[in-house]
Amino acid sequence: MSDSWAVVATVKAPVVEVLNFAAWHLELGAKQLHIYLDDPEDPAYPLLKAHPRIRAVQCDSRYWRRRAREGRPDKHQMRQTLNASHCYNAKNRHAWLAHIDVDEFLLPEGDLGQILAALPTTALSARMRPMEVLAPPDGAPASALVRLRAFALPLEQRHAETEAVYPEFGPYLNGGMLSHVAGKLFVRKGLPDVRFRIHRVLSAGEADPGQQELPQVPVAHFHATSWADWLSHYRFRLARGAYRSELKPMRPAFSDSVNLHTLLSTLEDSEGERGLRRFFDEVCADTPALRQRLMTAGLLREAVMDFPRLRAAHFPKAGL
Template sequence: MSDSWAAVATVKAPVEEVLSFAAWHLELGAARLHIYLDDPEDPAYPILKAHPKIRAMQCDDRYWRRVARDGRPDKHQMRQTLNASHCYNAKNRHDWLAHIDVDEFLLPDRPVAEILAALPPDVLSARMRPMEVLARPDRPEEQGPDAEGSDTEAPVHLRAFSLPLAQRHAQTERIYPEFGAFLNGGMLSHVAGKLFVRRGLPDVRFRIHRVLSAGEADPGQQELPEIPVAHFHATSWADWQAHYRFRLDRGAYRAELKPPRRADAGSVNLHTLLSTLEDSEGDPGLRRFFDEVCADTPALRDRLAAEGLLREVTMDFAALRARHFPDVGA
């Protein structure tokens, strides 16, 4: 016996990345993908629309007049949560709905539908914790022997983290000697993860990492360790730099967020840490942070492995795109 599942995402990314996201989750057995295109003119739209298991929505002015009282929200986080809520309440017909981002990929240890079907009926939301992908180094001397070959041939390395907080903080400081005291599990984006939500809950309102149903937060929640989420937060130094300013101003490093180590006296958030590094040292300071925390180096892999927190997976996106979108590029 298994449960059907769907996923919803608001996307704004290059076509190839959108198709990789879709192909990965179709391969995992998603009965439906609800993809909301933040750019209504996104060139991925006709490709997605043609697939029988994908429902693509162009988020144009007409759409936003129907969904939001004041039209299109300025903050992308609000657009994401409104779209997920719209999907759950108006469009989803499957047993479970996951709200994830275009740079997040489920990594189940067995079929997703099987895992969800095994959950007790009183579990109404199931939390998937993230693992961040380590960034491929661009300095030849940092690349280990397994870095040879194409992106589809080389393994993807990820950092996990421990749930018990004291253990997590101790491990973080051992793994990241200079910056660990400012980090929560070494994660730059979030540790909260994302949710699967069971069908049939009343008045569902998604948040980025939570869900409300009739005002109750995360009803019937259970951890779902069988399905971690691979988060491609930074794939290279150039990629991290390209997203850095937006994240500092409006994203994962914005000023109003609480410090990752909020219980520690003198702890600062990533906005303050990174801004201070940039103001005092410029790009070399940011690069030092990136090299210790993000870069997929043998030294970091060894430290993660010593703590039991290194994961490795092969993700052949090119092959999956060819399988699920065979006409693209033909």
């Protein structure tokens, strides 16, 4: 027995990355991908639109006049959640819908439709926890082998392992994750008045109804694919993304804890780019030392993600 499933995402990324995301989830067996293009002139649009299992939406001014009273929201998080909510309530026809980002990839341990079908009928939402990809060394040859860091769910164990794996910056981190530990959700079809949030869902005002953990389906998050990639996103994340100032510390119970905004800003103010690189090398870089510490803690994961092959299989006319 297998349940049908679909994915919704609001994307703004280079064409290759958009096609990587689409091809991966098509290969996994998604019945449909609902891809909302945050840039209505996105060059990926004709490639996506031509695929029979992809619904591609250009989020232009006309689209936003229909979706939101004030027009296009300024914050990308609001655009993401409005699009996901619209998709669930008006467009999705499949048993389950997952709301994820363009840099997130489902990594099921087996057939995803069968995993979802095995959930009890009381499970109305299923939570998938993240694993962050380690960044290969500068100049390393391209490889389909991806290494990732996982984290333990029990909080006391997680904090102890985080401090062991990341000796300098571990006390400021939660599981070593730089973006989130909450993960993302699959939501079962048929719930009333669904309103997505980035990491949660509301149905008729109830948060995460019938939630169940889904450990068989972690989410690979390509938060930092290289030092240059991390640095190129750093300013945006500091101002408006995962490192913004209003977020709480990742370790609020730690008396001297600060949030990532303060930690990274202080490092940069005192040491410049060298301080940021020191943080990146301990937390994000795929080094033998970090791999060994992760392996000792039982938190190192590996996956084969051959994106060129999948792009060629699902988008042969793209020539990428």
